[in-house]
Amino acid sequence: MNFAWMLYRRLAEAFPHEFKLVYGRDVMQLGEDVVEDIAKRHGAVGLIRLIADIAIRVLLEYLSEMRRDMRYAWRGLIKSPGFALVGVISMGLGMGLTTVVYNSKWQVISRDLPAAANARRLVMPEKPVSYYYIEQYRDQKGLFTGVAAFQTGIPFNVTFHADGNARPERVFGQLVSADYFSVLGVQPQRGRMLSPGLDKPGDAPVVVISDRFWRNRLNSSSDAVGQTLRLNGQPATIVGITPKNFNGALSLNPSELFVPITAPAALAPELGNDVVHQRNAKEFLAMICLAPGVTTDSAEAALDAITRHLDERDPSAPVRADQSRRVTLLSAGSMVPLPRELKRVVVGFYVALMGLIMIIACMNLANMLLARGANRRREWAIRLAVGASRFRLVRQMMSEGILLSLLGGIAGFALAYFISMLAAQFMLPTAVPMESDYTLDWSAAVFVFALAVVSGIAFSLAPALRATKGDMTPALKEGSALRLPGYLRFGLRNLLMVSQVTGLLMLLLITGFLVMGISQVSSIQTKFDPHTMYLLSIDPVRDGYVPEKAEALFEKLPEQLKAVGAVRSVALAAQAPFAIKDEDGTIQLTAEDSRGASRVQISAVEETVGAGYFAALSEPMLAGREFVEPDQRTSADGSKTLPVVLNESASRGFFGNGVAIGGRLRDDQQSYQVVGVVHDLRNGIGISQSVIYLPLTQRNFMRPPADGMTIMVRSDAGTDVLSGIRREIAFLDPNLTIFNMRTLSEHLELSRSAERFAVNTYGGIGVFGLVLAAIGLAGVTSYAVAQRRKEIGVRMALGARKGQVLGLVLREGAALVSAGTVLGLLGAFGAAKLLSAMTNILVDAFKVGTADPRLLVGAPLLLATLAMLACYLPARRAAQIDPLTAIREE
């Protein structure tokens, strides 16, 4: 009982101050009166109820006070709508942008693969390997519970069986080993998934379809399982449907069809040449499920050892003496697999970016609350005098901050929703469709709410503590003229101003670097009117052609098309010109000198183009020649040297200023000889990289890339040759599917839309930052000057002139602004370096942006002007008061 009574007393003391003031003694007294009686009558259960009752009541009293504080804060905000609006906009912008970053970036790299039970245990080697290697990996039963092989981004021309005359649709899918679904841990929605026991080589072809395919293309038909589709002209029976939202591993490129690698080559040309049994055909990605308790590090070390051992035993592989890691494992259970080290950096970067945006918005809020707190000191003083606790006042002031922050959170969520809707409409013209999941889910809502509460509390605490600090008596006696601590070098106000200038300058410069950089480098200059070039794609192998027939078709097609009236030139390429290539499109090449010793190794973007490609683009050769018809007949199986063309960057990279023509290069499968050099052609998003152009060969004709074989047709200006081209192709074969038909100018427009979006977004952030800056700086300086009204009055009464007073205020302001500017410049350059290191897409943009004097001088100047104006205006107002009035306030 004694313990219960002690607990009761403790809890009674925990009641809010105001409740305690009135009822504290009574509650204590009554408790003392009844505790014995309760113990006697009800025993331990009664005592527990007694304690529970008071514990709940303490909580309820706090909640009810909080509710009152919120109502009070709400009324306060309604009374000053300007303050409320600025606060909500400022916090809303901050939180909206943070949520967008969180949702589109953070989540995409951390969200688990949907419907995959083993997502947390999945890893995959960065580089593709041959199927033989995967079989060896599978033997490591102690380390892995399963290893599946797959290829992703595989196009299929699908004809729906019911409709015999329908044109085929191009659908992307994956080629997977039979254990793929069991390794991922995916269960069927209907039918069955593939399994090694049921799907064997030589069986009738089967296919598993995704939920999306079933809904969109089969209208959720209940008898879909068992139906037969025609894939690339070959029949395949649907055996199962994947669960909802499952779009395959690496779902940034969503897959709708899953075809077993045991399928015949006619169904998927990627499986031609018996690729599954070719020991050196490094065509498959491995998906590995770690056994419980096995760390990624130990798995990586083990895989590295196995791979090294297999490499050494492979007679066809070039001898490699390097000791560096051959296997890098990525965590594969998320939408975008990232190496673990990079994941840490990327996550860190996004946290920093979100933090920067939030700090700027919160600094604004803190400044505004600080200024408001100072204006209401008299009110606080009176309330303290009549018995309110300081804690209570602090809470009440914080309620205002939290309320503003919550309202800002709602506005921010709306903004994030709007931006995500806009972003979802953007499609980069990549070969395989890309899809980022931009939808806001409940976790984004929780994120905003938590952000609002945390930042509301964090950034209203300091102003609230400060407003209620110190001796309040003068505030009570003398109106709002206060006695405040003197000028503090590192006072809260100065710190706020410096950090605000720093943060804003960083934001302004970084967004400026990006906007200027991107818009300058992205202006692709074609040497002709891009409206006069037509691009179209065909993929005969997937229309049911055997490889030999496809090759023959490509040989005669250019000549055939040149015969169409008004056509001036025709060229083939494995990708559209100015294509956007990511890291996957690069190869490591080593330059050799005449004696065959290696000289320099760089990685270059690989583009595969046909005869007459540069002529069609009106690009003169800087040296040597471009590809001609005979080059296309070379077989690229490593036995012969392939002719290649380099761009200027690549040529300089390999051969310095020396002569590149005739130079020899090699990678681990093939040797090359340079036959020509061209200018750097900027790609669709305006980046110039080292590019190596390879000739189209039989291999490409037999197995066109994911976006088919691109045919480029230049015509005379003002003529429409499309119908002629269609007619000519239909004449060759009416069953050939033509897709991706557009003019070059439309294609470039598409490529640029993403970066235009980026420029607008960054520009928008910059402008809003500037608006926030103006508001925040005006708030903080007018607060500072208001505090010094009396001092200014005294100075002027003693004979100071208006100019001297202004000078005094402005000098202090200038010192703070300069400090902020220096820090901001340093910060912006640091961030630009960090960003460039992170992703090569931004390197060029930053290189141009950071070198632009307009930005480097303009942005700080603009901000400084704004800050000085924010100092000047209140100072002038203060200097205009009658010194007598100011002193009489004493």
Next chain:
Amino acid sequence: MTDTDCQRFIPLKTHWFHIMLSLAGGEQHGYGIMQEVLNRTTGKVRLWPATLYGSIKRLIEAELIEESDERPAPELDDARRRYYRLTKLGRCVLDAECERLQELVRTIRVKQAMVTE
């Protein structure tokens, strides 16, 4: 005071009703209220201390009861305690709630008769 002022509080929360009912006979302090309720309900309803004062606080805020400055006869007075009484509004509300409950009891009786017949 209009009828709508009183109706605003109907139906009354159980705790409020018990507290107001025990104040119907005159001023009472917290301990007295608790004992009265306990006796009246033969121990079935116990107002625990913190709930009692929490409810008293809210009843005062709602202007249904008030602190009384009149003390009982000195031999009955407990000087340590504060006394509470119903306000005019409180009487009106209590009256309205009693009416409502009586109406309810009448209905219940009729229905009960139907069941037991």
